[in-house]
Amino acid sequence: MYSANTKFLVVDDFMMVRDMVKKALGAKGLTNIITAKNGHEALTILNESNNKNEPIEFIISDWNMPVMTGIDLLKTCRGDDKFKSIPFLMVTAERDQAQIIEAAKLGVSDYIIKPFSSTTLLEKIEKIYQKKMKTEKGN
Amino acid sequence: MNSVKKFEPVHPFLNRDVILNLSNGVVETIETMAGVKSTFDKPFVEKNWKPTNDISVFLNLNSSLFKGRIYFHFNKLALVHLYEKIMGETVDADSVEIIDCLGEISNICYGFAKAKLNDKGLKFQMSIPQPCKTVDLEPIESSKPHIIIPLVVHNYACQIQIVIF
Numbered sequence: 001m002y003s004a005n006t007k008f009l010v011v012d013d014f015m016m017v018r019d020m021v022k023k024a025l026g027a028k029g030l031t032n033i034i035t036a037k038n039g040h041e042a043l044t045i046l047n048e049s050n051n052k053n054e055p056i057e058f059i060i061s062d063w064n065m066p067v068m069t070g071i072d073l074l075k076t077c078r079g080d081d082k083f084k085s086i087p088f089l090m091v092t093a094e095r096d097q098a099q100i101i102e103a104a105k106l107g108v109s110d111y112i113i114k115p116f117s118s119t120t121l122l123e124k125i126e127k128i129y130q131k132k133m134k135t136e137k138g139n
Numbered sequence: 140m141n142s143v144k145k146f147e148p149v150h151p152f153l154n155r156d157v158i159l160n161l162s163n164g165v166v167e168t169i170e171t172m173a174g175v176k177s178t179f180d181k182p183f184v185e186k187n188w189k190p191t192n193d194i195s196v197f198l199n200l201n202s203s204l205f206k207g208r209i210y211f212h213f214n215k216l217a218l219v220h221l222y223e224k225i226m227g228e229t230v231d232a233d234s235v236e237i238i239d240c241l242g243e244i245s246n247i248c249y250g251f252a253k254a255k256l257n258d259k260g261l262k263f264q265m266s267i268p269q270p271c272k273t274v275d276l277e278p279i280e281s282s283k284p285h286i287i288i289p290l291v292v293h294n295y296a297c298q299i300q301i302v303i304f
Contacts (some may be wrong), residue, residue, distance in 0.1 A: 013242075013267070014239050014242055014243040014246070015235075015236065015239045016222070016225070016226065016236065016239050016240050016243050017243055019226065020225070020226070023226075063265075064246065064250075064265050064266075064267060065267070066267050092250070093246045093247045093249065093250025093251070094250055094254075094265065095250055095251070095254040096253070096254050096257055113250075114243075114246075114247045114250065115168060115171045115172040115247055
């Protein structure tokens with residue numbers, strides 16, 4: 001599992017979801033969490049954290065948000081050398097198959113459909129972590 | 140399972156399927172998120188219906204086939220109960236958390252219904268929920284009748300309203 005210091009960025013326009021994710025992570029001792037209300041705010045945080053040498057290590061983002069959507073945030077991250085390898089978990093109410101495929105093509109690490117339980121969230125995070133470890137060992 | 144009985148559609152695409160999927164979306168979302176059972180009643184059509192509840196949210200219904208809007212009108216005490224069940228902490232009935240809670244519930248309900256309806260060719264697009272106090276809602280400008288689906292959540296009367304432009 002990730003260490004307690006792993007820096008998470010949680011992006012959702014609804015406070016309740018941001019709080020739910022923070023609670024679920026906190027229960028596992030993961031408390032280094034920054035939140036943003038949309039993709040634009042998230043990008044600002046990503047850049048600022050990088051400039052301070054305290055990079056974001058995991059992004060959990062909603063899809064459907066005002067100002068800048070989660071899919072646009074994903075596209076931007078995957079197109080930027082600084083952020084392209086950050087694990088990106090999409091947590092969204094969008095369950096259309098075509099949209100899930102679109103996110104997969106753009107390089108999302110995994111996808112959770114709302115409503116979700118904290119167990120599902122933590123399992124997905126663990127799965128992404130295991131995959132990342134495997135890839136890093138392979139390199 | 141609830142059922143929608145005789146219902147005369149006011150629009151060719153607002154048929155029993157749409158009403159059932161939206162209603163079931165609300166019931167299933169509330170049960171999954173909060174473990175709270177809710178029931179819906181027979182929908183009715185009214186030309187100048189005005190909501191009198193506490194908190195409302197609307198999502199624009201944009202489809203290549205028609206444009207409209209779906210509103211969720213909830214009693215604030217029903218939302219307090221749902222919030223406390225979901226988050227496991229108490230909340231004030233006049234807090235911003237309650238408005239936010241209805242926004243997220245409507246987001247999930249819409250996502251649920253949209254996927255099912257798009258499978259049937261309705262082509263609904265994504266929509267961002269806009270929650271507020273019911274008294275702050277802008278008047279609805281549509282000459283077409285509104286469809287109202289009464290809903291009971293934790294013994295409090297709530298409503299889904301569908302408007303076609």
